[in-house]
Amino acid sequence: MTSSSDFKQLPHKLLVIPGPIEVSDEVLFANAAPVVSHVSPDFVKTFGDAVRLTREVVFTKEAQPFLISGSGTLGWDQVAANLVEPGENALVLHSGYFGDSFSDCLQTYGANVDLIKAELGTAVAQTTIEEALKQKKYKVLTFTHVDTSTGTSVMCYHCVLSDAKAIAETVRRVSPETLIIADCVCSVGSEEIRFDDWGLDVVLTAGQKGLGIPPGLSILIASPRAIKTYETRASPVTSYYASWKKWLPVMKAYEAGSGAYFATPPVNLINSYLVSLNQLTRTGPSLEDRFRLHREASKRVKDAATELGLKQIALDPVFAANGMTTLYYPDGLGASDVLPRFAQRGLVIAGGLFAEIKDKYFRIGHMGVTVVEEERGDIDNIIRVLQESITEARRQKA
Numbered sequence: 001m002t003s004s005s006d007f008k009q010l011p012h013k014l015l016v017i018p019g020p021i022e023v024s025d026e027v028l029f030a031n032a033a034p035v036v037s038h039v040s041p042d043f044v045k046t047f048g049d050a051v052r053l054t055r056e057v058v059f060t061k062e063a064q065p066f067l068i069s070g071s072g073t074l075g076w077d078q079v080a081a082n083l084v085e086p087g088e089n090a091l092v093l094h095s096g097y098f099g100d101s102f103s104d105c106l107q108t109y110g111a112n113v114d115l116i117k118a119e120l121g122t123a124v125a126q127t128t129i130e131e132a133l134k135q136k137k138y139k140v141l142t143f144t145h146v147d148t149s150t151g152t153s154v155m156c157y158h159c160v161l162s163d164a165k166a167i168a169e170t171v172r173r174v175s176p177e178t179l180i181i182a183d184c185v186c187s188v189g190s191e192e193i194r195f196d197d198w199g200l201d202v203v204l205t206a207g208q209k210g211l212g213i214p215p216g217l218s219i220l221i222a223s224p225r226a227i228k229t230y231e232t233r234a235s236p237v238t239s240y241y242a243s244w245k246k247w248l249p250v251m252k253a254y255e256a257g258s259g260a261y262f263a264t265p266p267v268n269l270i271n272s273y274l275v276s277l278n279q280l281t282r283t284g285p286s287l288e289d290r291f292r293l294h295r296e297a298s299k300r301v302k303d304a305a306t307e308l309g310l311k312q313i314a315l316d317p318v319f320a321a322n323g324m325t326t327l328y329y330p331d332g333l334g335a336s337d338v339l340p341r342f343a344q345r346g347l348v349i350a351g352g353l354f355a356e357i358k359d360k361y362f363r364i365g366h367m368g369v370t371v372v373e374e375e376r377g378d379i380d381n382i383i384r385v386l387q388e389s390i391t392e393a394r395r396q397k398a
Contacts, residue, residue, distance in 0.1 A: 039259030075204025086110030
């Protein structure tokens, strides 16, 4: 086998959890390429191209990408270790499980954290954010763009795309020195994120969701303002592996066309990532078309669930993410009634994650090739299996 056009994945259950997701044949083939030196000329070019194209996915010209072996969680450590000094204040907007986790990470590195919790299925109101920012000086404000535990997005009453912008506008107006940190692990690639236009300071994400590669790559984009904050901090960075003192020279070297070393990058995963980036920005549907396709697929799945009488966690449809759907089990049913029926029909979905309601709901992911490659028929398959599984489970319990 000499090219990706000859390669086809082995038959397998369709993976439709909120990440990792299905990947294209071309991406998986790139991951199976012979391993090369991380400072070889070919890989230096691959890594440099990946850094450059990462900017395009979030619409930034000047921000600095960091591509580091690790999970999306490593992005929290980078923020906490490089941008917040011990004793400084952090404001965390909480819309689910990952708000708790980001708060815990910040506290681990010595930050004083204030947590604002939204009502389950909603997002924190702009007026509440403004009031908090007026109470004290915060070094950072963090929010989760799409919380995969609840499937809710921080958004306004028009669409998901505007509220990250609204949060940034509120922060810039009320507390312009506060850095704006967006946890976009489950939104990059499936939701529109305009880094420069919205005035974001950090977008942190990972490769195994909307970016469509196997797990293992932590991706973070930092604004010039964030880099300046790191460079002028008064105390040493509080992490070794997550330190930008180690990684910033490496990223700049690869983009400039020369190899550099701190820790070995995931060579084959970077190969896969570049293939996916090219599909996202060059060879596949445009980014705008991808966002539209995700909106349309999301509506189809959610409409089908509504027709079955299923209730979403999001209290209003405008709070629901486009890359996933979270649904309460019907009365009298639970995970053991629903998840195995999906698996028997060849689909892998996820149970609940958010502790308060963990056993009351399930999650379906619809991102990446499952949405964009419509000829696969994945969305049709999801809807069919959802209908069959719920109908059968209800009938058996009757």
